Each structure stands twice: as C-alpha cells, then as structure tokens.
Amino acid sequence: MRKVMTGHKAVAEAMRQIEPDVVAVYPITPQSEIAEYYAEYVHDGIVHTELVPVESEHSALSACVGAAAAGARVMTATSSQGLALLVEVLYIAAGMRLPIVMALANRALSAPINIHCDHSDAYLARDSGAFQIFCESAQEAYDYTLIAQRIAEHERVRLPGIVNLDGFALTHTAQVVEPLEDAVAKEFVGPFQAVYPLLDVEKPVTWGAFAMPDYYFELKRAQQAAIEEVPAAFLAVQKEFVRLAGRPYAGFVDAYRLEDADRALVVLGSTAGTAKVAVDALREKGEKVGLLKVWLFRPFPYGAVAEALGHLRHVAVLDRAISFGAMGALYSDVAAALYRRKDRPALVNYIYGLGGRDITVEQLQNVLVELPKVRPDEALRYIGLRE
C-alpha cells in the first residue's frame, strides 16, 4: 500500500522489518529521526531489539562491532561529523568482516559547520571497505536498506554496508513510498546466520587479532576478495527483490534515456530525480541527452559504467563534494572506467550542491546544453557558485 513518509521513516520502517538484534546509535541532524523512530519501536515493544543509547558515534559503531562479533544482527545510522567520528571503527568493522548496515544521511562536513546535504561524508568513508549504495528517493532508501542487509550478510561478502540518502532532500521530505508487507519483507531478509560467533563458547575463536608484516598483507588481500564478491551478490539480491516488489531496478547503475544519447550527466543520489526532469525537458526539444545514476558506488562498477557511457560524445560527471587537490571522486572513477576504451566520451567534472546549495532543473539543463562547448580538461567547474 502506498503511504506518505519521509526518508527517515522509510529507513526506520525497513529497520523495523529487518528487526536487528542490536541497534547502537547516536543522534545527529539530519539522521536523528531514524534513531528516534527506532527507539519508539523498541519502547512500544514492536521490535525486540537491544537499543544501545551510546555517548558518541565512535561508541555506537564500537558497540555494533562487539555485538556483531558476538553473533548478532546489527544496524546503525549516522551523518556527517558522526560518520567522521566513527570512521576509525568502520575500517575495523570491514577488516573484521562484520555485516553491519548503516544508513548515512548525507550532510556536509565541518568547517564551517553546516547541517545540509553534500556527499563529503560518504566520500570520507569511500576507502573504508564498506560497500556503498546511493539512493534517489525515499522509496529507494527503503528498498536498498533491505537489499543492503542481504548483501552484507551474504556468505561470500560479510562486510559492512552504507545506504546513502541525501540529508533533508530525502530524509525530511514526505513523499510516496510503497513498503512491502511485513511478512514479505521479513521473508526476503531471512534469518541471520552468525559466522564464528564469539559467544559460541564450544568453538572459541579469535576476533580482532594482531597481524604483523608476515600476514597483514594477505588479510587485506582477502578483504579485497570479499568486496569483489559484492557485485554478484548485489545483482542476485536486487533481482530477487525486483521479482518481489516489482521495482524498475536492473544492475549497478540506472541508465536513463542513454541508448541513443550523445551527451549525459553522471550523478549520485537525489539529484538523479531532478536530472531526469532536466533530461525529459531537453528531449522534448529534440536534444539527445541522458543520465547515468550510480547506485553502487563501492565497489565501483567500472564495467557497467563504461558500457553505459562508452558510446557518448560528452559526459559531465557531477560530484557533490570536493576531493581537495584532486578531481572529484566520482569523476576519477568514471574516468578510470572509460580509460581502456578506444572510443570514449570527452569528460568534464562539475562540483555542485555543497552544504545544501540547491541544484535545479534549469542548472542541469544548462550543463547539458553547454557541454559540447566545454573543453575537457583537468579544471573543476562549479554549478550555482557565486564567483
């Protein structure tokens, strides 16, 4: 049944249906309501989750790591500075192969302090070893929370996963969401199978061990092998979900009107929706434009991105964060994906939307219109900036 709910509520509903054994969470704008809704479910006895009200995000993820190693199904949520504080433990969760799913309400990092959306927090966790999914809508935030849980717990993966949803644009906007029936969602997620749980005293194991130069490298190589298993798990789980829910998801990227296009935008998150409106408006005028939305950001789907963009003449990659002193993170990934192709589009990197600066249909149309005239070089270009 279709309902009106915010992105917060959509994520909290998915968490309620997953019903993890442990949720350790610390509130931060614009994530707080996820924690508040979940605390309400616990208080009202709707879920039987051990809610750990910790004193910081570092403690939140530390509690998650302990609980997950003990053998529990674990979830959390954070944003911005909270992510920055817990990122130390995120690397540990990935290195220990703990399937902790975390909603990240994307918000700009300080300084100056700001509570609004950009992707600097997600980019900070880019190399952590957690897989990352970006969502366009509250519906996707709901759907991909369920999907992420399955990927994280997949026997060949067992890694933490981040579900990104743009702060305010998705978290605070009430919109139409069609959740699955509880029984259907619960069956999709399935029971949790702990792997080598600490609490299995019959079979004692070591977690969080020390590794010297003689083994550290091999363990990191094994971790890379694990994240390389994400794409196959992502496709399988997504396919199963689509069969169940009938959503139009197919693959790592959402290729919108790209087949016969000569120009396109590449974006992450809620901007994809606005960009679709821009593409439709230009298509009305006969312009051959399209959009590539990247769902799976880590591990990066190089092949799918190259396949989707290879035939184009001009591509604008839009990053919602500056990777100071370098090209945008998404741009660099897209460039790497296209490098080995003989025919490849000219690439331009745009920075936009920092600290919640709005991005409009008109601005995105302008990018697509000016694109053929822009020199593809290593200069950052900015959308909606006063200079």
Next chain:
Amino acid sequence: MKEIRWHGRGGQGAKTVSQILAQINLREGKFVQAFPEFGPERSGAPIRAYNRIADEEILIHSAVYTPDIVVVVDESLLRSENPTEGLRPEGILIVNTACSPEEIRKQIGFRGKIVVVDADRIAREAGTGFANVPMLGAVAAVLGTEWPIVEEEVRRAMGDRMGKEMLEKNIAALREAYAAAKGVGSAR
C-alpha cells in the same frame, strides 16, 4: 504538477498541515511531496513549508521557486516575508485575514487571485486557537478536494495527538474554512 508554499511562524503548525495535505492528496491518487524549509526551526520565527502535488511520480528534489499557490498562515508575514515572490501570475494567494481580497491586493499589489479566510477568528470561535487547520481546509477547498476525504484524513492524522473534544473543535474549524473557501472557486 501544483507547487504550494506555506508561510507561517515556528509553532503555528504550517509544516504539520502541509504533511496532512500530502496525505489528503495521496488518498486522491496523487503523487505528493511535503517538506519544510530545511534547517533549524525556532518558535515564532518565519518558516516556510512546501507541497508538490502531481498525477505522475514526482522526481524533482529541488526547492520550490515558482509556486502555483501561496498560503499565508500568519498575516504579519504579508509585509515582512514577500510571500508573492515567484508566485505565478495565474496563481492563487490564500491569506489568513479579516480583510477583503481588495484590501490585501492594495497592501501587496498582487494581481492574481486572492482568497481570504479569517482563520484566526474561526480558530478562536471553535476554541482551538490554531489557524493552521482552517487554512488547510481552505487550501483543500481551493484544490477541489471532496469534503469527506479532507475530514477523514485530518481525523486520521490528528486523532491520536489530541483528545476527542479538541479534535471535534478542529474539525468544526476545518469545515467552516473549507465551506468559506469552496464558494470562491477551485484551482482545478
């Protein structure tokens, strides 16, 4: 697609009724968005809230710049907030005021359609003290929504936030404003 901008003050419940308006329109089979002006809210400070209502899925996630309807929940904001900014010339301004549309037009110079609702008086007489609910009734009437859906969704949304007596007072205020605005004609 219709875009609506609400002007109120923190604590007057403009955001709350913008969310109920979304529920009402979902019931009508529409796609909807409701969002506040993003950022910290302070009691008494001017706030804005927004709706989008459409027959197709709403993909756009940017702010609302050129609303079709502007709702002024607090009359004092007519002067301080420039509420007609971006309002389409064929758009509708709905104001909580005891003044006539002509008097409002003289004050702010808007040439489009002006609908006035004395929501403060309605709320006072109904015993609720909150103008947001009668303003919601006026907006629903202007949008052409059938009364039973409006009443049902307000009851559903507000039923567990207040006692039965206060809920009935709010429904009375909602009904009066809906009836008053319905006579003025709809935006359909």
